[in-house]
Amino acid sequence: MLTMQGVSKSFLGVRVLHDVELDLERGEVHALVGENGAGKSTLMKILAGEHIPDTGTITIDGTAHTFTHPAQAQTAGIGIIHQEFALLPHRTVAENVFLGREPVRRGLVDRKAMERRTGELLAEIDETGITPRTLVRELSVARQQTVEIAKALASDVRVLVMDEPTAPLADHESELLAALVRRLAARGLGILYISHRLPEVFDLSRRITVLKDGRRVTTLRTAETTADEVVRGMVGRELTAYYPPRARPEEIGAERLTVTGGGNARIHDMNLTLRAGEVVGVAGLQGSGRTSLARALFGAAPFTTGRMTVGGTPLRPRRPRQAIRAGIALVTEDRKTEGLALHQSVRDNALLVTRAVSPRGGPPTGREITALLERVRLQARGEDQQALYLSGGNQQKVVIAKWLAARPQVLLFDEPTRGVDVGAKAAIHTLVRELAREGLAVLIISSELPELIGMSDRILVMSEGRLVGELPADAEEESIMRLATSGRRGGREEAA
Amino acid sequence: MTATEPGRLVPPRAGVRLRRIRLGDPVVGVWLAALTVTLLGWIVVAARGGDFLTTTNAVAILQNSVALGLVAVGQSAVILTGSLDLSVAYLISLGTLVAAETMASGGVVTAVIAVLALSAAVGLANGLIVTGLKVNAFIATLGTAFILRGWIEDNYTGPAGKVPASFQHLGYDRVGPVPVSVFLLAAVAAAVWFLTRRTRLGHHMYATGGDEHAARLSGVRTRRTVVIAHIICSLCVGAAALFLAARLGAGAPWAGTEARYDLESIAAVVLGGTALAGGRGGVAGTLGGVLVLAVLDSVFNQLAVDPFFKNVVRGVVIIAAVAVYARPRRAAKGRPTA
Secondary structure, eight states: OEEEEEEEEEETTEEEEEEEEEEEOTTOEEEEEOOTTSSHHHHHHHHHTSSOOSEEEEEETTEEEOOSSHHHHHHTTEEEEOSSOOOOTTSBHHHHHTTTSOOEETTEEOHHHHHHHHHHHHHHTTOOSOOTTSBGGGSOHHHHHHHHHHHHHHTTOSEEEEESTTTTSOHHHHHHHHHHHHHHHHTTOEEEEEOSOHHHHHHHOSEEEEEETTEEEEEEEGGGOOHHHHHHHHHSSOOOOOSOOOOOGGGOOSEEEEEEEEEOSSOOOEEEEEETTOEEEEEEOTTSSHHHHHHHHTTSSOOSEEEEEETTEEOOOSSHHHHHHTTEEEEOSOIIIIIOOTTSBHHHHHTHHHHHSOOTTOOOOHHHHHHHHHHTTOOOSOTTSBGGGSOHHHHHHHHHHHHHTTOOSEEEEESTTTTOOHHHHHHHHHHHHHHHHTTOEEEEEOSOHHHHHHHOSEEEEEETTEEEEEEETTOOHHHHHHHHTOOTTSSOOOOO | OOOOOTTOOOOTTTTSSOOOOOTTSHHHHHHHHHHHHHHHHHHHHHHTTOOOSOHHHHHHHHHHHHHHHHHHHHHHHHHHTTOOOSOHHHHHHHHHHHHHHHHHHSOHHHHHHHHHHHHHHHHHHHHHHHHTSOOOHHHHHHHHHHHHHHHHHHHOSSOBSOOOHHHHHHHHOEETTEEHHHHHHHHHHHHHHHHHHHSHHHHHHHHHHHOHHHHHHTTOOHHHHHHHHHHHHHHHHHHHHHHHHHHHSSBOTTTTTTTTHHHHHHHHHHHTTOOTTSSSOOHHHHHHHHHHHHHHHHHHHHHTOOHHHHHHHHHHHHHHHHHHHHSOOTTSSOOOOO
């Protein structure tokens, strides 16, 4: 149904796609995998009409196309679910679903028809909790994604491209999404599914195309291949030990941070202790208060009740600056808006924190920064490169370097490997464990249970703003999920 | 997808007919503010032995709102789209001059066409500079403002042209107690309101202002939308120029700049709850903003207060309004708690 042939593209003389071939059949889920920087996004943007390819053809149902504006790709039947949603938060669901193709009657936008058809589309994909008149900003991330999907379906798509659709979702939401993807494929849509998460790729796809360094390495039938083979194609080597070994009991030392009865508008009665040398994982569904906990510890959305000590001294930070001074660092879940000054250089970004808050022992020297960037295994053209042009994994490494420059005692990570490729992920995992071994107290929040289980020395589970349980290092996914979904009211609409 | 939410199943059509009036809505807020200012003015003026709520005074307030109203309505269109127009003041001046001179030599109809054509051309130029050359709207329209100013200063030293009595009706006639010009403002405002709220173009204006990238990815021709918004704005400014020419009886190089229509119009738009970043707000709020400013003016005139004090109050009102809008509303803005 869809064929891309000999697609090449260069930016500023750098070739990012080399003669890529791809074909998609009706009713097929075709997975596109590859590390960040492999060219997946560029390929997708070419399909979306956002980039114009230098060479190559796109054929849909026998008709050749050259897209120069996203509108043309839409008309040709291509729908894209972007990783960063293309939604307008202050407009209604219906207005978003029909954006760019509002139904018109006698020259005027037919609001009624628009809302009725939005309702029908949502019903078709079994989404009953969203009304067409709701403002998008009032919806949870998962539901915003549903709106994106409805939006694609509204334009009579034949090919649906999904870019890391499960990245912002918690596990149970991902399962619902997978079910939806299957239903859409069963209706005859061709689905191009881009993902870092191999289990779901194997779960959903009929074929897998592996990209590396802008070239197609291979296209495999999912039923006839293994995760190892796919990973080998992606990284060009075998990845055996995914997670570094956990802490031995004698490596876990003094209390670095304690909270007793901490609470604010979103979280209640928090009691926890972080110790030197230990990695503590926090599990929970989206909206369970995981991020709120991190933000409270960091003073960004402070605790209003309870007691807290940092390094043995009582301190309940009321703003990030106080927390930073006390040696707390927070790697936020959104590095682009909260972690980096995207248009500044790698070096300036690494100095972001220490220029604002001078760490104990004085500001880091240029040499120390260089050493730090090496330590986090940053792959960049140089320290002058703008953070904007780094891959997700390398951007994350810069964020980590920025915090290490401040010589923290407590490191908080919120989704440390979201949107990060396999290679960088392993590097970050190794680094986190190294830091713990050097005596830092680490807290990791993650929606990816395997990561949480693989990395943590113990796991705290949150539900509805409360800590509902603590599990040992080798907990099973099922027991975590059981606790995480144990809340009285079931999953609650997140206070977005 | 999150089907795990019992109790959230809202009947699909609930709330469709019933649009509750929300106090947090800036449009409601600004009209309430206009009402409050009027009441306060009435009380204060009455306390001084005057009478504020007379027909004459109400008519005067409306009459005084017309020029700013027209400009501010146009300004709303560009600001909604995420742009801005600082050239409006000089365009008004030039518009009155062109109108009066053309009317002196040619006919009224030719003059109206000439002014609107000039306005459309300036709007087109602004739009193309902003979208094509990708110059920030602030600088782009400041540039056109300088160019227009240069032209005016080079060619005119004082009032020029003459507006015939037939056209001055627009400035002075009344239907019953209501000035004709108020109908002009009402018509233009209604047209722009209709355009922004009921047409595709309007939806695309909100989308472009809200998130240009998202709009583009949804197939919206964002550049075209911005250009058209600039043309709409300039046409409204042209209408204001025609009204002022009728009022003054001639063209004047200071017609637009003396009253600072550039910054005043932006103030009115912002006061009316339109986000300066675009994508939120609209004409209804802007008219409220214009009314607040006009009522304040009237109160101060009646009380004959010190112009310094008057400006201080205006400044405070504008800052206070924006500070109120900036306050996170319930369930709005907040960060996603994961």
